[in-house]
Amino acid sequence: xxxxxxxxxxxxxxxxxxxxxxxxxxxxxxxxxxxxxxxxxxxxxxxxxxxxxxxxxxxxxxxxxxxxxxxxxxxxxxxxxxxxxxxxxxxxxxxxxxxxxxxxxxxxxxxxxxxxxxxxxxxxxxxxxxxxxxxxxxxxxxxxxxxxxxxxxxxxxxxxxxxxxxxxxxxxxxxxxxxxxxxxxxxxxxxxxxxxxxxxxxxxxxxxxxxxxxxxxxxxxxxxxxxxxxxxxxxxxxxxxxxxxxxxxxxxxxxxxxxxxxxxxxxxxxxxxxxxxxxxxxxxxxxxxxxxxxxxxxxxxxxxxxxxxxxxxxxxxxxxxxxxxxxxxx
Numbered sequence: 046x047x048x049x050x051x052x053x054x055x056x057x058x059x060x061x062x063x064x065x066x067x068x069x070x071x072x073x074x075x076x077x078x079x080x081x082x083x084x085x086x087x088x089x090x091x092x093x094x095x096x097x098x099x100x101x102x103x104x105x106x107x108x109x110x111x112x113x114x115x116x117x118x119x120x121x122x123x124x125x126x127x128x129x130x131x132x133x134x135x136x137x138x139x140x141x142x143x144x145x146x147x148x149x150x151x152x153x154x155x156x157x158x159x160x161x162x163x164x165x166x167x168x169x170x171x172x173x174x175x176x177x178x179x180x181x182x183x184x185x186x187x188x189x190x191x192x193x194x195x196x197x198x199x200x201x202x203x204x205x206x207x208x209x210x211x212x213x214x215x216x217x218x219x220x221x222x223x224x225x226x227x228x229x230x231x232x233x234x235x236x237x238x239x240x241x242x243x244x245x246x247x248x249x250x251x252x253x254x255x256x257x258x259x260x261x262x263x264x265x266x267x268x269x270x271x272x273x274x275x276x277x278x279x280x281x282x283x284x285x286x287x288x289x290x291x292x293x294x295x296x297x298x299x300x301x302x303x304x305x306x307x308x309x310x311x312x313x314x315x316x317x318x319x320x321x322x323x324x325x326x327x328x329x330x331x332x333x334x335x336x337x338x339x340x341x342x343x344x345x346x347x348x349x350x351x352x353x354x355x356x357x358x359x360x361x362x363x364x365x366x367x368x369x370x371x372x373x374x375x
Contacts, residue, residue, distance in 0.1 A: 075104075075138075075330050078131035078158075079114045080151060082124070082143035083278060087301075088116060091142060091163075094316060098323035104330075117143075119279035121220075124150035132158060138329055140322060141165070141187075144221055144273055145172050152185060159335045161325045162187030164318055165273065169340055178340040186335040187325055189342055190313055195298075196226050197234035199311045202348065203267055203296040204238055206309065206366045210266045210294070215244045216256070216284065217271040226271065242269070247276050257287050268295035272302060281305055292358040303349045303374065308358070313343035314371075347371045 081088045092114070096106055104110045113134055115127040124143075128150040131139055138159050141148050145166045152160060152174060162169065162185065169175045169189050176182035178189070204210045213235070217227050227244050235242045243265060245256045260268075268288050272278055285306045288295040297303060297310040321341060328338060351374040355362050367373065 074108075075110045076134065076136045077110055077112045077326065078134065078136035078139040079112055080124075080127055080131060080139060080141050080143065080147055081115070082117045082119065082121065082147055084118045085114070085116050087278075087281075088114075088142065091315070091319070094319035095140070095322055098320045099326060102323055102327045104323075104327070121146060125153065128154040138326055140326070146220075148172070148174055148185065152183075156184060158184065159329045160185045160187070161322060161329070161335075162189065162340070163322055164188035164190045164313060164343065166190075175340055178342070180336070181338065181340055182336050184335050186338040186340055188318060188321055189340055195311070196231045197237070199269065199296045199298070200231070200234050200238055200240060200242075202309065202311055202366070202369075203269065203294065204240065206350075206362050207267060207294045207360060208363075210240065212241045212243060212265040213267045213269050214260055214263075214265040214293075215242050215269045215271065216247055216277070217244065218273065218276045219246050219248060221271075221273040221277065231269075249276060250280065252276075253280060253283060253287075257291075260287075260293075261291060265293070268293045270295060270297050270302065270307075272298050289354065289357060294358065294360050300347060300349050300372075303351050303354075306354055307351060308354045308360070309348070309350045311346060311348050314345035314347045317345040318343065349374065 079092065099110065106112055113131060113136055115131060117123040117127060124147050132154045136158060138161060139151050140161045140163060141151050142163045143165050148160070148162055148166050164187070166172065166189065170177060174185045200213065203213070215227060215231060231242055247253060247256060270284055272281065281302055282305060285302060289306060295308045297307045299312055300310045300315060303310045325338060329335065348370050349372045350362060350367065350370045352362065353375060
């Protein structure tokens with residue numbers, strides 16, 4: 046072999062070894078933290094929607110990503126503990142699938158790990174999570190359900206479905222996002238629709254029996270449930286069963302309630318929201334900074350009606366309202 050050929054042969058061998066070695070090196074598995082106030086069973090559908098959207102972008106759980114799930118089982122006081130646990134695991138991103146207290150807990154736990162909101166909180170600017178929607182400026186970004194027109198739209202749809210509607214009881218947790226809606230927005234929306242709203246606070250589980258007993262005496266024409274909060278969501282079934290038993294036409298802020306037997310809901314389209322959460326995860330894992338990713342408001346909404354429930358409580362939904370529904374449960 047000629048001497049000149051030896052260095053070339055050595056170089057080829059070294060390059061081949063380097064390529065093989067690189068190919069054998071396992072790629073870094075990104076770790077995503079998932080923080081929720083709910084339990085595993087009630088959160089599974091939402092988490093699956095997110096996983097499917099991530100899969101479409103090439104992220105497969107168990108292959109190139111790992112998701113560390115932390116569920117509080119409805120115990121609000123566990124927010125800080127679970128957020129800190131995810132930070133200790135050195136996750137690459139924290140997805141917050143609950144409201145303000147949970148976003149704040151994650152924000153308190155880390156100033157460096159990117160935090161993606163799933164749209165369960167209130168106004169993120171007013172809450173101090175971001176500087177502006179267009180330029181978040183810190184380590185928090187994602188989705189917000191902030192939309193001034195939603196409450197009025199829900200009341201409008203409820204009145205169109207039940208033309209004789211006059212007095213509407215509003216159930217809400219004062220510790221959860223939605224207080225501004227109850228105190229400021231809904232009264233103005235109700236006046237425009239010639240409706241009277243009656244707010245009822247649910248601060249603890251024991252309040253349900255008291256409030257339900259009072260409602261049975263006052264007999265409002267309808268119910269508006271702001272289902273956010275550590276007290277309301279875990280008691281979804283209880284609220285729906287009360288509305289059914291009392292034959293109260295009810296509007297809910299989540300499709301989840303309608304699937305459980307509620308009459309109707311108007312809310313951001315969950316499938317679209319999952320896709321957008323996956324978009325943020327993808328951008329951040331590829332190097333984008335949360336500070337530079339604008340917070341998005343929902344663009345697609347879903348109006349769902351449960352006809353089985355309507356029949357059960359003796360309500361006939363007008364054809365023009367049915368025609369506007371995105372999904373009808375029969």
